[in-house]
Amino acid sequence: MDSIVVRGGNRLSGTVQISGAKNAVLTLMPCALLTDEGLCLENLPRLADVDNFMHLLNQHGASTMLEGGHNGGGRKMTVKAASIASTVAPYDFVRKMRASILVLGPLVARAGEATVSMPGGCAIGNRPIDLHLKALEALGADIELAAGYVKATAPDGGLKGGTISFPMVSVGATENALMAAVLASGETVIENAAREPEIVDLCNCLVAMGAEIEDIGSDRLVVHGTDRLHGTTYSVMPDRIEAGSYACAAAITGGELMLKGADAHDMAAILAGLRDVGLGVQELADGVKVSADARLKPATISTAPFPGFPTDMQAQFMSMLALADGTSMLTETIFENRYMHVPELARMGADIEVRGRTAVVKGVDELVGANVMATDLRASMSLVLAGLAARGETKVLRVYHLDRGYESLEDKLSAVGADIERVSEG
Numbered sequence: 001m002d003s004i005v006v007r008g009g010n011r012l013s014g015t016v017q018i019s020g021a022k023n024a025v026l027t028l029m030p031c032a033l034l035t036d037e038g039l040c041l042e043n044l045p046r047l048a049d050v051d052n053f054m055h056l057l058n059q060h061g062a063s064t065m066l067e068g069g070h071n072g073g074g075r076k077m078t079v080k081a082a083s084i085a086s087t088v089a090p091y092d093f094v095r096k097m098r099a100s101i102l103v104l105g106p107l108v109a110r111a112g113e114a115t116v117s118m119p120g121g122c123a124i125g126n127r128p129i130d131l132h133l134k135a136l137e138a139l140g141a142d143i144e145l146a147a148g149y150v151k152a153t154a155p156d157g158g159l160k161g162g163t164i165s166f167p168m169v170s171v172g173a174t175e176n177a178l179m180a181a182v183l184a185s186g187e188t189v190i191e192n193a194a195r196e197p198e199i200v201d202l203c204n205c206l207v208a209m210g211a212e213i214e215d216i217g218s219d220r221l222v223v224h225g226t227d228r229l230h231g232t233t234y235s236v237m238p239d240r241i242e243a244g245s246y247a248c249a250a251a252i253t254g255g256e257l258m259l260k261g262a263d264a265h266d267m268a269a270i271l272a273g274l275r276d277v278g279l280g281v282q283e284l285a286d287g288v289k290v291s292a293d294a295r296l297k298p299a300t301i302s303t304a305p306f307p308g309f310p311t312d313m314q315a316q317f318m319s320m321l322a323l324a325d326g327t328s329m330l331t332e333t334i335f336e337n338r339y340m341h342v343p344e345l346a347r348m349g350a351d352i353e354v355r356g357r358t359a360v361v362k363g364v365d366e367l368v369g370a371n372v373m374a375t376d377l378r379a380s381m382s383l384v385l386a387g388l389a390a391r392g393e394t395k396v397l398r399v400y401h402l403d404r405g406y407e408s409l410e411d412k413l414s415a416v417g418a419d420i421e422r423v424s425e426g
């Protein structure tokens, strides 16, 4: 199994090209199931999750064609689901990638039924799907749970528009609701919808496929269902979490990076957090430039649905604040267990105490390299970041988590001066 070895202490400087967003592409790919025409996704990131989703779509009967070179910008995929060969998303796919649940809405809308393995919990928390199911029920679907699978069946004549009122903000449930509602008959109102930029990307792609959605970007979406959607070509938005992660890399090494292609508009809460810790942030037409020239300042940050501070940046900020000049408070409100990186950072010399949902991070003067292991994607990135600043060598094990969400991580970091390599062991 591969690991990433980082020898810390190098100041990073240069340009990092930001890839297409993982959390957008994984909701754009299932849109292909909504039409018998081809959906071409440009700016496709090179990620293990994209490959896994491609295999899942193949399994449902879609053909997929990949084109283009190494860096996201030139890579694209055309998915064509001329017909649906299978409406079952088996356990083996879902266990590798939670986003598989996003085939539920499109399959039941297009084929009248879908049987999807229940995703279950994962390292960051419980992650139930009750809101996804309630949303489909509101459109008339009948839901059955059996043997670890959820089966959704549309009534005769297909799904019917309805009112979906979410008791809490859910990104995934809003995505499934949208993808089901676009092919339902009549009007659907989604209240308390998630407003994440990836939801806006999904809406824009659906509109490009012929869907009618009002008030995109708001927490109340109105969808006018249509009988048929068509193919289109759509470019995946830049990854705001990847960009934020590289900004933390600049901060933690006292460096300066141009995050080319990053969209400052989608990153307001992340950029505010970076400015709070003392990073210089310039919002430019072609990206965001960040520079650190003094010791980082402590901060108080709480995760929240968009436009709040994203849970997917909490672990990376924690590594940065572990070296700040004072005590920071980080509160995780989305997932109950998203602190798996804390004991690993402690092994590198960080002083962090978790009190309920809040981590109290006392800045230390230095971190020291160690062998570390993470159980999820952003936690893994937080350990790479800590390794970039630590004295000596850090070995991050279980690299497959990073490969799910960061395209060419070690290439991008070495190109801006990091001493980092991937090593394969048996």
Ligand SMILES: CC(=O)N[C@H]1[C@@H](OP(=O)(O)OP(=O)(O)OC[C@H]2O[C@@H](n3ccc(=O)[nH]c3=O)[C@H](O)[C@@H]2O)O[C@H](CO)[C@@H](O)[C@@H]1O
Pocket (backbone or CB within 6 Å): 023, 125, 126, 127, 128, 129, 130, 131, 132, 133, 168, 169, 170, 171, 172, 173, 194, 196, 304, 305, 306, 310, 311, 312, 333, 334, 335
């Ligand atoms: C609001 C939010 O920040 N969502 C994050 C969540 O999206 P993801 O779509 O995975 O999760 P949700 O947005 O659905 O979850 C938000 C909250 O709602 C709860 N919930 C969700 C669905 C459901 O049916 N029942 C239920 O109770 C979850 O346990 C969680 O506490 O993780 C992704 C991966 O880290 C992030 O990119 C998203 O930004």
Ligand SMILES: C=C(OP(=O)(O)O)C(=O)O
Pocket (backbone or CB within 6 Å): 022, 023, 098, 099, 124, 312, 376, 377, 378, 405
């Ligand atoms: C946890 C994440 O993703 P996933 O929901 O795919 O596990 C993430 O993007 O940080």
